[in-house]
Amino acid sequence: MxxxxxxxxxxxxxxxxxxxxxxxxxxxxxxxxxxxxxxxxxxxxxxxxxxxxxxxxxxxxxxxxxxxxTYPNLAKIGLARSMVLLTPSPGREVTASEALKIPGYWLWIARCTGECNGYYSQHAVPVENRQDFVQYLDQIVSSGLATNYRIFWLGDYHSHIPNFEYYDFKKRAWRFDWPAWLSLFTKGKLQNVPEEKESSKDDFDKNDLLILKELMTDARKKLSELSQMIGMTLPAAKYRFDNLARRGFLQDYVIQVLPYPPEISDLYEVRLDFGEHKAMVAKENFFKRLPFVLNYSRIKGTNSTTVRVYLPRTEVNNLLTLLSALVRGDAIDRFSYMLLDPMTIQAQTFHYKAFDD
Missing domain, CATH: 1.10.10 (Arc Repressor Mutant, subunit A)
Structure with a gap:
């Protein structure tokens, strides 16, 4: 250098x-x-x-x-969110990644290494087409583009900002208190967290989808811009926005902050498998205490949670040591992780063009 x-x-x-x-x-x-x-x-x-x-x-x-x-409530617009881990056949990596995009349902794709050496992706699939999507993934494997895949259907999306209690403003430095976090998960008082209520498809139209699509790229999109886009007056656009918010279509405001320089940090997807559903629900509340957790989602039909982690590279070994200690202490049953390559990330909004009023 x-x-x-x-x-x-x-x-x-x-x-x-x-x-x-x-x-x-x-x-x-x-x-x-x-x-x-x-x-x-x-x-x-x-x-x-x-x-x-x-x-x-x-x-x-x-x-x-x-x-x-803004992360929309995908279930309310008839979409099911999935996480796919695809292992491409040697030499077919580029074609395999493009194949993941063909149905148009993809939200996020990146190269990954670890539990899966290939591609990590998320998709928003029309509920009635879930089985068709699984069959399409089967065809990617049978065609020789990939050797295998795994699919997980996800629950609600929960995002966090970094916990600045662990930031020293004078020193301009973060404090990573791994012993305290281990104690939090193994000895911390469990709190009663309400169960996620399964959202069902609600009434909406194309203009509602256009508003949600724009907010998914910029939560601060001006109402004047939204009104021009859907061809309505400003009061009508405001009514639409307020109505979507009131009815729960806006699931989460994502405030993405860069707490550590990307030049010295890594991005991971970590899956935590709990022994029972009750333990998973109770310990999820601890995630917001950790300054390196960006977001998490439950994996439907399991006692597992998938967690997005952004961490200085020098602290990764401490994270793995913590996870191993959680297994030994019976706080979790097992864990797995993948390193995501930020330079390969591609993202888009949900496939709103396929909707017909």
């Missing part, structure tokens, strides 16, 4: 850590709790003056350190 490249490398790391100050953290916390759309409301809730909130949110966004979008 040349001196110039090394200088840019460390400058980028310093830039990211320097932006994690008290005011930005207050703003980020308010955005997650109250939603990211109304910056004036965020200013009131966080106690940070509105001009400062406006400037800081825009700066974080333009520098790629903050992104916001």
């Amino acid at each position: 040349s001196y110039q490249l090394a200088d840019e490398y460390f400058q980028r790391i310093h830039q990211i850590m320097s932006l994690l100050d008290d005011e930005n953290v207050e703003i980020i916390g308010a955005m997650k709790k109250f939603g990211p759309r109304n910056l004036q409301s965020i200013a009131r809730k966080s106690g940070v003056p509105y001009p400062t909130v406006y400037t800081r949110v825009n700066k974080l966004g333009t520098q790629g350190l903050l992104d916001t979008w």
Whole structure:
């Protein structure tokens, strides 16, 4: 690495850590709790003056350190979310990844290594076409493009912001308290967490889908832009948006913060298998205490949870040590993990064009 490249490398790391100050953290916390759309409301809730909130949110966004979008309640629009692990045949990697996209249901695809050496993908499949999708994956294998696949149907999507209790604002450094987190999972007081209620398909039309699609790319999309897109007046567009929110179509506001520089961090998908359903439900509440958990979903028909983890590379071995200790302590039955390659990530919104009023 040349001196110039090394200088840019460390400058980028310093830039990211320097932006994690008290005011930005207050703003980020308010955005997650109250939603990211109304910056004036965020200013009131966080106690940070509105001009400062406006400037800081825009700066974080333009520098790629903050992104916001809305995760829709896919079940309410008749879609079932799945996670697919596909192992391509040697030499057929590119074709296999393209085959995952052909039905148009894909949401997210990336190369992965670990439990699966191939592709990790998520899909939003019309409920009535779930078996057709499984048969299509069978054909990918039978055609020789892949040697095998596994499919998991997922429950609700839950996202978190980093737990800044473990961030030292003076030192601009994170504290990874692995012994405390081990104790939390093995000895922590279990809380009663309500069961996820299975959502069913609700009434909606093409314009509702267009609004949800736009919010899935940008949670702060202006109502004026939405009204132009669906060809309605601003009051009518606002009524549509408020109605979707009231009826539970907006499942989660995702506030994606970059807590660690990507140059020194890794992205993982970790599956935790619990001995019983009750233990899984009770311990899910601990995830938000961990500063490296981005999101998680239950795997339907199992006592398992799949967790997205973003962590400095130097801490990965400590994570694996923690997971191994959780197995020995009977907090979980087993675990598996995959390293996801951020440079290969491709994403799109749900396949709204296939819907016919």
